[in-house]
Amino acid sequence: MYFKFGMLRLITKIVGSKNDRELKRIQPIVDQISALESQYQKLSNAELKSKTEEFKQRLQEKTAASRANLEESRARVVAAPGEDREKLREELDKLENELRESEAGILGEILPEAFAAVRESSKRTTAMRHFDVQLVGGVVLHEGRIAEMKTGEGKTLVATLALYLNALTGRGTHLITVNDYLARRDVQWMGPIFHLLGLSVASIVHEASFLFDPTYIPKDYRFLNLRPITRQEAYRADITYGTNNEFGFDYLRDNMKFSLEEYAQRELNFAIVDEVDNILIDEARTPLIISGPAEESTDKYYIIDRIIPKLQRGAVIQGDPSQEKRAAIEAQGDYTVDEKSKTVTLTETGVAKVERLLGIHNLYDPRHIDTLHHVHQALKAHALFKRDVDFVVKDGEVIIVDEFTGRLMPGRRWSDGLHQAIEAREGVRIREENQTLATITIQNYFRMYKKLAGMTGTADTEATEFKKIYKLDVVVVPTHRKMVRTDHPDVVYRSEQEKFNAVVEEIEACHAKGQPVLVGTTSVAKSERLSRMLKKKAIKHNVLNAVNHEAEATIIAQAGRFAALTIATNMAGRGTDILLGGNPEFLARSDMENEWISRASNLPFQGATRYEDALRELKEKYEEEVQRAETRYRTQAETYEQQRSDALKRSTETQRRLRELSPFRELCQKYEEISATELIEALHEMRSIPERYLEVKESLESSLLSAAGAGAAETRRAFEEALRAFGEYLERWEEADGGRQDLMEALDERRRNYEQRINDYEFAVTNLILSQGGEASVVTEYEEARRAFEQAETRCEEVRQPYEEAIRQAQRNYETKRQEYVRAVEEIREQLEKAPEAYRQRYEEILERYKTVCAEEREKVIGAGGLHILGTERHESRRIDNQLRGRSGRQGDPGSSRFYLSLEDDLMRIFGADRIQSIMNRLGMEEGVPIEHGLVTRAIENAQKKVEAHNFDIRKHLLEYDDVMNKQREVIYHRRREVLKGANLKEEVLEMGQGLVEELVGRYADKDHDPSEWDLAGLNEALHHQFNFRLNLNPEERDHLTLEGLTDRVVEQVTQVYQGKEERFGSELLRQLEKIIMLQTIDSLWKDHLLNMDHLKEGIGLRGYGQKNPLQEYQKEGFEMFEEMVGRIEVDVVQKLYTIEMAREEAVAEMEMQRRPQRIVLSHGGDGEAQARATPVKRQGSKVGRNDPCPCGSGKKYKRCCGK
The missing domain is CATH 1.10.3060.10 (Helical scaffold and wing domains of SecA)
Known part of the structure; x- marks a missing residue:
């Protein structure tokens, strides 16, 4: 085996890797482009622009014959009768493919000249010249592959090369970004390059579309040079920038339209996907869905949510336990949580409790399948989804947090009733469920493009998946300057607390010498935990997470300054580079805003003078109020909650014993023989009611009504009323010649009411029969347990209500003040944007000062070792870890990185803790002492590979x-x-x-x-x-x-x-x-x-x-x-x-x-x-x-x- 790998290394060393061979193949093309540079420098702007028409003309001339054949074939298809059309369509597809192949060959010939034109246009309009390595990236993109380029290497500029070249065909080209901000910003930034060359470029964002127009000056300066246009006009531009969601939803919307003239999209020709790993892999499991409202009540979510806290959580399944161990775990509690597969399962005891709490016989009966689904979703909402980790509650809404970027995703909703279950848990208004009208996965949408390319800083680890699913090869493009960042080995501690203590110690060491530190956390909760620890040490820092994302640009601008400390939740995909010494433009703009803010008299919160500090103080006050309320509640509630749990357990057990007794079993058997499925099928197929259904129904009714004086009078009256109403509608159904459609809904409603009354009355009847017989003690025991449960339940609610109201009030106060503050600041910003000349001089003064400050600090930061990345947990994917590391060492800057881990981290706990724990025991590690060993690093990598393979299987599935x-x-x-x-x-x-x-x-x-x-x-x-x-x-x-x-x-x-x-x-x-x-x-x-x-x-x-x-x-x-x-x-x-x-x-x-x-x-x-x-x-x-x-x-x- 060693000999085999040794030979492979030797062969690779001699002939080079596949990537090296690709780079060598592309180099002569780059040399051709560079040779044309001096020639294109001499062209006037008009001459440079005319090159575009020249390229298009060449393309048209060389494909004229193919186009003529295609048009003739198209005309034959339209004129042909139905039976011949299919065969002619196959011929049409063949000619279409031949034309595309011909165009591809001609574009390859034009490539050096076209790239030289784009390079020259960029120099004249943006003062940026494409480096040779960027030209390599452009060739890779044009060939329909993925270019892996490190952070800060200029991917945005690289895309202009392939976009321009492929737009010459007139079929349209798309650039897919991860958010609306980048879709707008990149058009404003790169638009002048295309405009000088005579191509139109558009941007599509949520509910808006823009065309780049250098003469357009809007009132809102953020939309400078972006002229509003229709969606159709945006897609008819030569080049269109937008987010993956917008492209996908536009495709689905088009296929719901009633006229071809209303369609927005053209053919899906060529697309470059920015952050391709994020969009094609991280987002791949999430289908795009267009849905309409389903007419269902939201009451069921509140009803089911109320019973979940009464269930006892069992053991958590971690990793892959043996069958015996899993069975033992599942025997504990009312439900188990499997963290690996992210599922929650009711145990037998749990099923009995749910049936008892909801008053139903059999949770798995087909008629209760909806209830079972909602119970499972409510359990997931309580057991798997954490507030301020998976979602935040803001403005009375549950807003999802993107697990990869840490950004809020307002408007997105989990499907299958999960979002509604979380809304019920959080006590906010529940939005109705929706029914799917159209859906497509990200994977299948992008596979429809005739040619697809991508770019990212981290794709090589997922190269196999890109190849298998999208047929895309990955080419690693070398950096313009050599990477000098030092990546230190991981350090592992036994507990999370030990790990965080060590993180704080390292932060203190870096802070003492002025080295800026960026700390990456995996959730809002952990970022705030670390923040509290740093406050105790009086270390000044900024926190960037989904809760305070409004101050994101300002926080990132300061992250590279001397002695800066930034804690960020999932820095991946933030889209902004961290400059050593700081970003003078951002800092100057922030200071201008804060000057105006400090002078404003209409602010609802007069505290900190800086915007981000004010938001932080508001959040801290809210957390203090919540903490006080929780402390008061816990001291009173624990006793009552235990009493309620014990009483529920006793009543569930006695109810089970009651159900096993003979009278109960006989009635249950009759009840369960009533097939709701048969009745529902009869209704929907307009058939007569099945005789068997009617016979069993009458038999059951007779059994219940024959029990003289059975049950409470009120329960009996309710049952008889439901029986009468249901019977009347059954008769009307049987007699109706027409109009059955109108009867169906009413009859179905009466059926549900009737079945619920059977549940209630049946229980009352059987209890009475048993209490009069030899089983009176069981009935008495059940009644006592039920009363004890109801009393404990009442006491719990009495204690809980003031607590919940206190929390709601604290949240309302916080949200009101935060909204008012943000709104006031937005108004100030708008004033600044609308009247740029009024503050231009002051801005220039501040900018000049910061340019000097940032330049001086840059030298000091380089002397201190550059930006230090400190990861507090490994992500499931190595790629996300690499994205965090990639924030340091930009364009040859010095920097370093290290990950601190513990055996209590999610990744380690679920996938690799046993193996690493045994290694630590073997090495005799004491508490508080970290382990730093090659075995551990390999074990962690194996755990990540396991998760990556698991997630790949899910996506493939x-x-x-x-x-x-x-x-x-x-x-x-x-x-x-x-x-x-x-x-x-x-x-x-x-x-x-x-x-x-x-x-x-x-x-x-x-x-x-x-x-x-x-x-x-x-x-x-x-x-x-x-x-x-x-x-x-x-x-x-x-x-x-x-x-x-x-x-x-x-x-x-x-x-x-x-x-x-x-x-x-x-x-x-x-x-x-x-x-x-x-x-x-x-x-x-x-x-x-x-x-x-x-x-x-x-x-x-x-x-x-x-x-x-x-x-x-x-x-x-x-x-x-x-x-x-x-x-x-x-x-x-x-x-x-x-x-x-x-x-x-x-x-x-x-x-x-x-x-x-x-x-x-x-x-x-x-x-x-x-x-x-x-x-x-x-x-x-x-x-x-x-x-x-x-x-x-x-x-x-x-x-x-x-x-x-």
Whole structure:
């Protein structure tokens, strides 16, 4: 083995690594570009601009023949009949690929000249010249690969090269950034380069789009040179900058539109993804979702949240315990927490307690599946999600914290009711759940680009994943100046407290010699814990986390100053470089703001003069109030909470014993035989109520009512009332010829009420029977335990209410003052931005002073060793650790880094603690003494590799499942586009009608039976339901019927009926209706299909227990459901078009307006969601009520027709 690796090293040394060979291949191209520099320097601005037209002309001329062939093929596809179109489309795709290959070859020829033009334009407009290594990065990007470039190496400038070159094709190029700020800033910064060369560049951000225009001067100086434009105009620019969310959501929104003219995006041609590892890997597990409101009550979240604190948390599962150990852990408490898989599981005791607290028989009964789901989400909310770590509560909202950047993500919401469960836990207003209308994963969106490239400072560790999923190679681009940062080995302590003590000691040592320190923490809570420790030592410092992100720019600007100390939560992706000695522009601007702030008389908080200090003091006062309230509450509540827990345990145990007794078991058996599933299926399929259901129901009712005087009078009356109401609606259902749609909702509501009353009354009846028999002691014991629990519960609530009110009041006070302060400061900033000349002189004075100060401090900082990075915990991914380290050693600056760890850290505890603990024991380490050893470093790296592999598996798993949905999504979206393109859908409607006729005739007229045995009456009813006509056959025709003759006759009449409809409606109106009805039917059934696929995915993992492959089962059943949906689309479209009757033309427009989304939510499912409300459409006519007749003329109620 050693010989094998030795040979590999020897071969690599001789021929170079793959990366070295790539760099050598690119070097001659760089030399060509550099050789053109002197030539391009001599060109005037106009001559330089004309180069763009020259390049485009060359490209057009050399691809003219290919373009002509493509246009001819496109025309043939449009003119061809349906059966020939598919074959011609394949030919069209082939010609399209040939044209792209031809363009790629010509762009390769133009590359040296184009890059030389961009380099010259950059020198003239931004005073920045592309270094040779940046040219290498540009070539890598153009070739559709990932360029790994260290922090501070100028990735923003590198992107301009490949963007310009690929924009010459006229197909559009995209630059994807991680946030709106960078999407705006980079356009303002790089826009002049493209503008000088004659290309347009746009920026898309949340709810806004801008075009770079050097002549545009807005009122708000932050938007200097950014002219507001429409989304369509932004995508029609040569180059478009924006965030991954906006590009993805625009794609989904386009595929919900009713006209091709409204589509914003063009083809997905070429994209460069900035921070590619963050977007394509960290965000990959999070699907983009557009959803609409689901009509569900939020009360259930409050009800279930109240029971969770009454459950006893069991042991925490860490790492991969053996089966026996896991079983022992799961036997403890009411639920267990598995930190590795991030799941919470109820134990048997926990299930019994939940059933007892919610008053239901069987939590796993199909009718309670929703309740079970909400219980699990509430448990996750309480056990896995931590305030000020995973989210913060701000302005009465739960706001997610990005685990990779530490930034707040306002608007994003967790899916599947998790966000609502956390809102219930935090006592804030619960927003309603949403139903998915359209969804796509980040992975599948970016895989649609014809060419994709990326750039980041840390990609090499994830090179395998980039290659497998995106087919992207990683090329490590060398730095312009040699990296001189010193990365010290990790230091590991036994406990977290020992680790933090050591961190403080190292900070003190660095602080004493003036070396700036950046401390990286993994959560808000840990950053504030360290801050408190430093305050005790009287060490001045700044804290940057999700809570005080408003002061982010100022804090980062000071992080490289002499003796500066900054504590930051996840510095990765902050997007701002730390300059040694400080950033004079930021510091000057901050001082200007603080001068105005200190003079302002309208500030609600007159304390600290600096903005960031004032925010910190407000937060500290709030924390003090919370701490006082918690201390008061804990001293009173502990006794009552223990009493409540004991009483709940006793009552749950006695209830279980009651349920095992004979009378109880008999009633339970009858109750559980009532199949709610059968009833619900009957309702939705418009079938009669199953006889078995009615028999068992009557038997159960008789058993309950026969118990003379059973139960409290009030409980009996409630049961009899529910029984009577439910029975009346069942009778009405059985008797109804039509109008069943209206009965369904009311009947379903009565059923739920009836079942709840059975629960209550059944318990009262059985208790009475048992108390009169030989089991009176069990009933008495249960009643005593129940009363004890209710008393303890009341006392707990009495103690808890003042505490919760005190917390809420402290939070309200803090939020009010913080908002007022921030608002006042924003007004001051706006005044400064709107009148830049009024303070220009003062600003210049401060700037000159800071330039001198920063230059002097830079030399002192370099002398002290540069910026020191101090990591307090390893992240799950080595890449995130490398991003933190990368903040130091920028562009050849000196610097150093070290990570301090403990066995109590999440990564160590979950994935590697046992191994490292054994190493420490072997080495005989004492408490408080750290370990610094190669074995430990390797063990940590192995733990990280384990997590990386685990997360890769999750992403790969997600992709495998989403590939099923992706194929279906492509079919549906392609179908929508074809409908929108089609001027005449009549032929397609008649084809669908003919297919349905053949199916119906085959169902009612079996070719193996004599025609006299055919069910012609059934066929007639089916034709009337589907096509709104009946077939009139005279006796002679009936005697000579054949299957083919019957089919031809029905098809002929179907065609005549539709022709007659066209004559009445007019061709133009009917063509419009065909398009609208087809689109609304596709959208409605696709929405339902997405929900069904979600439900299928949730439970498919259980198939593994039946020795079946869950993925294969998901693919098989998903395909069957999709086929069923496609069939349903045809049935519904034909039925609506044939049953529709004449309506005024305005109704058609009204119908289209009603169909469009009135309010949509943009979200990230799973890990998190982004929410935005669309502007309501303004109606021209009166509003159509849900129960009004549908304006389309179908005769149905609006909610049952076009309002579905």
